[in-house]
Amino acid sequence: MKCASLGAALLLTAVAGFQPAFGQTLKTVQDRGVLSCGVSQGLPGFSAPDDKGNWTGLDVDVCRAIAAAVLNDPTKIKFVPLSAKDRFTALQSGEIDVLSRNSTWTLSRDTSLGLNYTGVTYYDGQGFMVRKALKVNSALELNSASVCVQTGTTNEQNLADYFKSNNMKYEVIAFATADETLKAYESGRCDVFTSDVSQLYAERLKLAKPDDHAVLPEVISKEPLGPVVRHGDDQWFDIVKWTLFAMINAEELAVTQKNVDEMAKSNKPELKRMFGTDGNLGEQLGLTKDWVTRIIKAVGNYGESFDRNVGAGSKLAISRGLNRLWNQGGIQYAPPIR
Amino acid sequence: MAGEARPPPLQAAARLRRMLGGRAGWGGLALQIIFLALLVWVGYEIVANARANLQAQRVASGFGFLGNTAGFGVSQTLIPYSESDTYARVFVVGLVNTLVVSVIGIVFATIIGFAVALGRLSPNWLLARVASGYVELIRNLPLLFQILFWYLAVLAALPGPRQSISLFGSFFLSNRGFVVPDPVPQAGFGVFVVAVVIGIVAALAIRLYARRRLYSRGERLTIWPFVLAMLLGLPLLAALLFGAPVSFEMPVLRGFNFAGGARILPEFVALTLALSTYTAAFIAEIVRAGLLSVPKGQMEAGASLGLPRGAILRLIVIPQAMRVILPPLTNQYLNLTKNSSLAVAIGYPDLFSVFAGTTLSQTGQAVEIIALTMAVYLLLSLITSAAMSFYGWRIGRSMNA
Numbered sequence: 001m002k003c004a005s006l007g008a009a010l011l012l013t014a015v016a017g018f019q020p021a022f023g024q025t026l027k028t029v030q031d032r033g034v035l036s037c038g039v040s041q042g043l044p045g046f047s048a049p050d051d052k053g054n055w056t057g058l059d060v061d062v063c064r065a066i067a068a069a070v071l072n073d074p075t076k077i078k079f080v081p082l083s084a085k086d087r088f089t090a091l092q093s094g095e096i097d098v099l100s101r102n103s104t105w106t107l108s109r110d111t112s113l114g115l116n117y118t119g120v121t122y123y124d125g126q127g128f129m130v131r132k133a134l135k136v137n138s139a140l141e142l143n144s145a146s147v148c149v150q151t152g153t154t155n156e157q158n159l160a161d162y163f164k165s166n167n168m169k170y171e172v173i174a175f176a177t178a179d180e181t182l183k184a185y186e187s188g189r190c191d192v193f194t195s196d197v198s199q200l201y202a203e204r205l206k207l208a209k210p211d212d213h214a215v216l217p218e219v220i221s222k223e224p225l226g227p228v229v230r231h232g233d234d235q236w237f238d239i240v241k242w243t244l245f246a247m248i249n250a251e252e253l254a255v256t257q258k259n260v261d262e263m264a265k266s267n268k269p270e271l272k273r274m275f276g277t278d279g280n281l282g283e284q285l286g287l288t289k290d291w292v293t294r295i296i297k298a299v300g301n302y303g304e305s306f307d308r309n310v311g312a313g314s315k316l317a318i319s320r321g322l323n324r325l326w327n328q329g330g331i332q333y334a335p336p337i338r
Numbered sequence: 339m340a341g342e343a344r345p346p347p348l349q350a351a352a353r354l355r356r357m358l359g360g361r362a363g364w365g366g367l368a369l370q371i372i373f374l375a376l377l378v379w380v381g382y383e384i385v386a387n388a389r390a391n392l393q394a395q396r397v398a399s400g401f402g403f404l405g406n407t408a409g410f411g412v413s414q415t416l417i418p419y420s421e422s423d424t425y426a427r428v429f430v431v432g433l434v435n436t437l438v439v440s441v442i443g444i445v446f447a448t449i450i451g452f453a454v455a456l457g458r459l460s461p462n463w464l465l466a467r468v469a470s471g472y473v474e475l476i477r478n479l480p481l482l483f484q485i486l487f488w489y490l491a492v493l494a495a496l497p498g499p500r501q502s503i504s505l506f507g508s509f510f511l512s513n514r515g516f517v518v519p520d521p522v523p524q525a526g527f528g529v530f531v532v533a534v535v536i537g538i539v540a541a542l543a544i545r546l547y548a549r550r551r552l553y554s555r556g557e558r559l560t561i562w563p564f565v566l567a568m569l570l571g572l573p574l575l576a577a578l579l580f581g582a583p584v585s586f587e588m589p590v591l592r593g594f595n596f597a598g599g600a601r602i603l604p605e606f607v608a609l610t611l612a613l614s615t616y617t618a619a620f621i622a623e624i625v626r627a628g629l630l631s632v633p634k635g636q637m638e639a640g641a642s643l644g645l646p647r648g649a650i651l652r653l654i655v656i657p658q659a660m661r662v663i664l665p666p667l668t669n670q671y672l673n674l675t676k677n678s679s680l681a682v683a684i685g686y687p688d689l690f691s692v693f694a695g696t697t698l699s700q701t702g703q704a705v706e707i708i709a710l711t712m713a714v715y716l717l718l719s720l721i722t723s724a725a726m727s728f729y730g731w732r733i734g735r736s737m738n739a
Contacts, residue, residue, distance in 0.1 A: 085699045092397060092702070113702035114397030144593035146514060151691065152699030156410040160421040171595065172411040173685040174696065180683060187494035188513050189604065191594045231395040
């Protein structure tokens with residue numbers, strides 16, 4: 001099943017002659033009229049289909065924002081659900097235009113995988129979930145435990161590092177998809193389920209009795225999650241990067257989905273630059289002057305998207321924490337639009 | 339010499355033409371060359387294009403990554419492995435895991451398959467119905483579904499390690515697997531192994547000698563006391579003289595899991611069970627077809643010689659049926675080996691899972707890793723079919739002799 005998509009992707013790389021060059025991705029997407037966006041196979045809060053089959057989530061909002069900026073229509077997206085194992089191959093081979101799928105930014109992914117991370121949508125870290133019945137209060141009490149993990153993630157390596165540096169033994173059972181991993185944990189095959197903390201909260205909701213399970217306090221790694229594009233097309237890299245920055249800047253300037261039309265008429269210089277009433281910043285990206293207006297109309301600013309999908313306004317109810325803006329005690333910070 | 343004149347032997351040039359170009363002659367040869375050139379060109383384009391694309395995207399390429407540290411754990415390692423070992427080591431670990439599950443799967447599938455086939459052909463009504471029910475049920479359900487069934491419905495229903503089912507306080511069955519005492523080699527281990535090997539060789543020699551005597555002079559020798567002495571007595575003597583060859587390390591429940599002892603993982607059990615029962619259903623039909631292909635007269639001839647049913651099957655029917663059974667049986671063995679890559683669904687660390695899965699996504703070198711994995715499965719399949727061909731050749735030779 002997995003090998004089929006992988007094989008197809010490989011064949012694409014080899015035969016179709018996909019050669020990204022400056023400006024080509026934007027042209028391809030606009031000619032096609034649809035943005036092909038790689039997402040998860042269903043991670044509530046980040047990318048998951050709702051009960052009507054519409055994809056929603058923080059990562060999905062990035063796709064919608066890009067589609068709004070590039071195609072002027074946040075619904076013209078083909079969502080491609082990918083497992084952790086297949087996601088980068090799909091991007092390398094050109095099967096998707098952008099990967100927005102809770103993927104950790106690391107050096108090797110930025111270099112030898114031939115990819116470019118465009119920013120951070122969510123500052124995360126890896127944690128552990130256990131059954132409350134085990135009466136474990138700290139990850140340091142997990143010696144000799146069996147741990148379920150999804151293969152092809154940074155979690156797999158962090159796990160090895162953490163247990164090794166704390167001189168603990170463990171048994172790792174690695175599964176191809178998040179669902180298989182969770183099922184094995186729920187059936188009792190493993191004592192511990194490990195992944196990024198945000199994902200732990202999301203996956204916990206899928207369990208039959210979420211309250212029987214607890215997330216341990218330790219966060220053992222840095223997991224900056226963000227959208228990814230492939231090497232070779234700097235214009236596309238800029239567009240994806242600045243779409244996210246526009247959402248973050250909008251929050252900083254208090255531009256929301258509701259007041260965007262009003263704010264667009266503002267005389268404040270930074271708002272004028274942002275909404276294109278002054279200068280041609282959007283055109284420099286290869287888009288139109290009102291690119292930010294379209295983005296904010298489609299998904300709102302970063303804070304709105306966060307609250308709606310993973311924060312206070314969602315079932316996950318994760319606190320903003322590190323993901324607050326830099327001037328509110330967090331580390332979310334976007335370069336200025338000028 | 340009477341009769342019509344024989345046609346003159348073909349000239350060298352004409353013979354060559356016939357050989358290379360077939361009936362179409364030189365034109366055919368030219369077509370073949372053009373076709374070959376086209377194939378080579380397409381192959382070259384694919385490789386060159388992939389290389390150019392990978393370089394343009396600055397994706398790492400080459401096999402240098404095999405020497406890098408893997409940095410992830412593997413649950414079942416039959417050779418020593420730790421997180422600080424290389425990707426090359428991961429490759430070997432995965433390969434060994436694939437081989438183990440394939441070989442054990444093939445052995446069980448063959449045994450079950452033959453048993454079910456004989457059951458289906460049995461005059462016993464109940465046995466025949468049970469056997470055909472087995473075949474129809476198993477071969478009509480998807481394999482992946484069966485693997486998940488054994489893993490999630492059967493094995494996961496076992497109790498946790500703290501409530502595990504215990505046999506004699508040293509064997510434990512739980513949802514973490516089957517834990518048994520682990521044999522640890524002691525001082526006398528080397529001598530013991532040598533004694534066992536000598537015992538087996540001697541027993542085989544005795545049997546050969548007895549056969550020769552039976553065929554050449556028609557004498558029946560009673561050899562079983564000697565064989566028993568060689569197989570059991572010799573190792574026992576070695577153990578008495580040099581001390582016990584192994585001591586057993588007992589599993590103890592410590593923390594979350596059992597410490598000490600050897601463990602058979604539930605992933606391994608589920609995969610082996612599913613693969614062998616699934617393939618057995620197909621093998622059963624192949625064996626049944628083979629047995630039915632032997633004329634009924636052969637069986638009657640055996641019966642008229644006064645041979646019991648078992649001996650007729652073993653000595654007369656099965657050897658003849660094997661010629662029919664062997665080629666499709668080889669297919670099933672190949673299928674089983676390749677199907678073992680479904681292991682990835684239940685977290686069994688086979689080659690496909692740890693190498694074409696984890697290693698691939700960590701290094702991103704899809705082309706190299708997929709090529710290497712394909713080469714391994716191809717090689718395994720070729721070795722299997724070569725072994726089966728050799729076996730078939732031997733059967734054919736002995737039947738024509």
